Amino acid sequence: MIELKSPAEIERMRTTGAFVAEVLAELRAKAAVGVNLLDLEHHTRRLIRDRGAESCYWDYAPSFGRGPFRNTVCLSVNDAVLHGLPHDYVLRDGDVLSMDLAVSIDGWVADAAVTVIVGTPAEEDVRLVRATEEALAAAIEATRPGNRLGDISATIGAVAANHGYGVNTEFGGHGLGRTMHEDPHVPNRGRPGRGLLLRPGMTLALEPWFIAGSSRIVMDPDGWTIRSADGSRTAHSEHTVAITEDGPVVLTRLGTED
Template structure:
C-alpha cells in the first residue's frame, strides 16, 4: 500500500489560512524577541502563551516520532549555532553573534501550518548572514518550482542549485513534507533531487518546503538531549521553511510573514 497523498479543495486551502497566519505570527514574535540575554525557555514560553491566547494546539509538545528519544515537551524548536534542526529549548541565554533558528508548527481549527526562520542575535558574522540568505533564496526557488506540471524532483533540484552555487553540500535525511490535518505527511520533499522525477505536482497539494544547510558539512548527529541535531564538525546551520499550497497558478504561501 502506498501512502495516500491528499489534495485539498480550494475551500479547504482557505480554511488553512488562519493556521498559516498564526504560525507566521509566532515565528515573527519569537524571532524578534530573540536578543542578547534572552533565554531559549523564554522564547518557548512566549510561543506557549500565544498558542493559549489563540486557542491553537501545539504540534510539538506531545510529538514522539521513531527518531525522538521521548515526547518533545516544548512548543517551539530553537536551534543555536551548530544546531540546525529539532532544537529542544533549554536553559541557554543567547549571546552576541549567536545564529538562532526558530521552527514552529501548530494546529488551528484542525489544520496545521509549519514554518522556520534563522536570525543572528546581536552582531552578525558575514558568513552567517550569507548562509541564512542562501536558505531563503533556496526556499524561494523551491516555491517557484511548485507548480502543476512539475514534480517533487523539480522543487528539490531548484533548492539544490542554489546551495551548490554557494559550494554547500546537502543532507537529504530531513526535508520538506506534506502538511494537512497533521504536521508530517506524504510526500517527502528532499532538498536535493533530479528534475522530472517523483510525485507529479497537482493543485491542492499542501507541502512544507524547508531548505537547511550547514557551512562546511552535510552530516549531523543527535545531541544527548535526544532531539537537537548538530553538525558533525561544529559548523553553523541555517534553515528557512514555509507551508505552501499548489494551485492552478502561483503557489499560495500560507505562512507568509508581514
C-alpha cells in the same frame, strides 16, 4: 497517500499559517542578546494557548526522537539545525538561532521556520542564512502544477551548490494538512523532471536547511537536537505552500511581507 485539499480547506490552512507567521515575527523581535531560550518557549506557549490553537510539537514522539518533545517550538543555536530542544541557554552576541513552529487550528496545520542572527552578524553567517532563504524562494517558484517533486528538490540543491554548501537528505520538507507530517517527503536534493507529479490541492512544507561545513549530522544526548557533525554553523528556512491552478500560494507569510 496524498490528500488533495479543496480551496476552502486551503483557506483554513491559511488562517493557521497567518498565526504561525505572527508568532515567528514576535519571536524574531524578542530574540536578542541576554534572552533565555526558555523565555522564547514560554512566550510561544502563551500565544498558542491564548489563540486556542494546538502545538504540533507538544507530545510529538517520532521514531527518531527520545520520548515526547514536550515543547512548542524548536530552537536551534549555531551548529544545531533541527529539532533544537529549548533549554536553559542565554543568547549571546553573534549567535545564529533557527526557530521552527508548527501548530494546528480547528484541525488544520501550518509549519514554518526562520533563522536570525542575534546581535552582531558575521558575514559568513549572513551568507548562510540568505542562501536558505534564496533556496526557499526558488523552491516555492518551482511548486507549480505540472512540475515534478524532483524539480523542487533539484532547485534547492542547486542553490546550495552555487553557494558551496553540501546538502543532507536525512531530513527535508513534507506534506501536511490535517497532521504535521503527511506524504510526500520533499528532499533538499534531487533530479529535475523526476518523481511525483505536482497537482493543485497539494500542500507542502518546503524547508531548505544548510550546513556551512560538512553535510553530516549528529544527535545530541537529549535525543532531539540535531547538529552539524563538524561543529559548523547551520541555517533553516521554511514555509507552508499550497499548489493551486494559478501556481504556488505561501500560507505562512505575514500580510506585510512581499
